Amino acid sequence: MxxxxxxxxxxxxxxxxxxxxxxxxxxxxxxxxxxxxxxxxxxxxxxxxxxxxxxxxxxxxxxxxxxxxxxxxxxxxxxxxxxxxxxxxxxxxxxxxxxGQQPASATAYRDKVVMKRTAREAGVRVPAFTAVDSVADLLGFLDAVGYPAVVKPRFGAGSEGVAVLRGPEDVTAFLARQREAEVPYLPGQWMAESFVHGDFFHVDGIMRDGRVVHAWPGQYGGGGIAQRLWEDSHMSSVMLAPDDPRRAPLTQLTGDVIAALPASPTPLAFHLEAWIGDDGEPVLCEIASRAGGALIAEAYERVFGVQLAKEGLRAQCGSALTLTAQPPAPAELAGWTLFPPGYGAFVPPAGPCPVPTAELTLRMAPGAVGRGVEHLTQSAAVALVAARTAEEVRKDMEELARWWYAAAGWVRTEPDAS
Known part of the structure; x- marks a missing residue:
């Protein structure tokens, strides 16, 4: 051993x-x-x-x-x-x-500038982007591509630190938050890219030696990650159906990206995110050499019997893979929802969850004080939904959301006068 x-x-x-x-x-x-x-x-x-x-x-x-x-x-x-x-x-x-994974590979999967540059050189579609090592870099990029644009940490995760720039006032606001930012405003730390309009997807699975061992895509719901952070909305995802026309191009993109980046001989979990716009062609957002967060690993396990975080860790520790090839079309599909904390003391629903396909788990205790969404995967409750088709999953998740927002409550608390 x-x-x-x-x-x-x-x-x-x-x-x-x-x-x-x-x-x-x-x-x-x-x-x-x-x-x-x-x-x-x-x-x-x-x-x-x-x-x-x-x-x-x-x-x-x-x-x-x-x-x-x-x-x-x-x-x-x-x-x-x-x-x-x-x-x-x-x-x-x-x-x-x-x-195991060496620095060149790890850097390509962590540094979004290196990642996108390497992918672009291999013919993968990526947004226009640049490293931002000074204010001049940012302003020059905006002069070239216009608004809206996005500025983000090169080594960030979970959309932390991301800012959408829709005009000069947003640039001013981004620069003004320098003292409070966890990521230093220094060379090598920031990048900017053009804003991509389209639906947002993720592809998750296991890779080895520059190829995909097995994977499956899903689509983020609603306004996606950005809306969750800025509007305290819930975050959700549903796996794509086997015959969904978007599955093939997302699968192709994933294979092309993993083939382009420096490979690891050790099997690793991966989490890729991409947009698909009106032309139907995917554009790479980013990829990480670890399992996706939220309930991505749990949904994958429900459908394919493999928990990606566990599988990726065991592989790094020398254990053999549980699943060594792409499985056939699954008998059921899964989706998940993270319900956000509100503002005030949490009052959970009085009765049980009425959606039979949903497994709901409270993440906050009754009376715990919520202050909105402070980080991406923070939640008052999470739910995993599994059904025969993607449409059934979406329908049940919509019913679940309607029930949750009607049944859960938040009681405003008075600030401590002491």
């Missing part, structure tokens, strides 16, 4: 790594945070006795601790569970001469 250094800041109570992996006590050196193991101290002691806890997970010091632990325990592999760890895991593999 290979010994693995595992980067993970995910709470052990929510992501049961000890159930996902084999022989954890003897083979996994877990690098995590005190917060991630709260409420799971017994699991940590039993399954991860070789763990290292770091107080500031995203600091450079964490990489030093990781290398010291890897050398001390003589690890054979390095694995990660979050997008923020993809590059640091690759750098450690390169330092130690270990197999």
């Amino acid at each position: 290979p010994k693995v250094l595992l980067f993970s800041r995910q709470p052990l109570t929510g992501r049961p790594l000890h159930e996902w992996l084999d022989d954890t006590a003897g083979s996994v050196v877990l690098l995590t945070t005190p917060k991630a193991v709260e409420g799971a101290e017994d699991v940590l002691a039993e399954h991860f006795p070789m763990h290292r806890l770091v107080p500031d997970y995203h600091s450079w010091a964490t990489e030093q601790v990781a290398e010291e632990a890897a050398r001390a325990h003589g690890v054979d592999l390095v694995a990660s569970t979050s997008e923020s760890d993809v590059l640091r895991a690759a750098r450690l593999r390169a330092r130690l001469g270990l197999p």
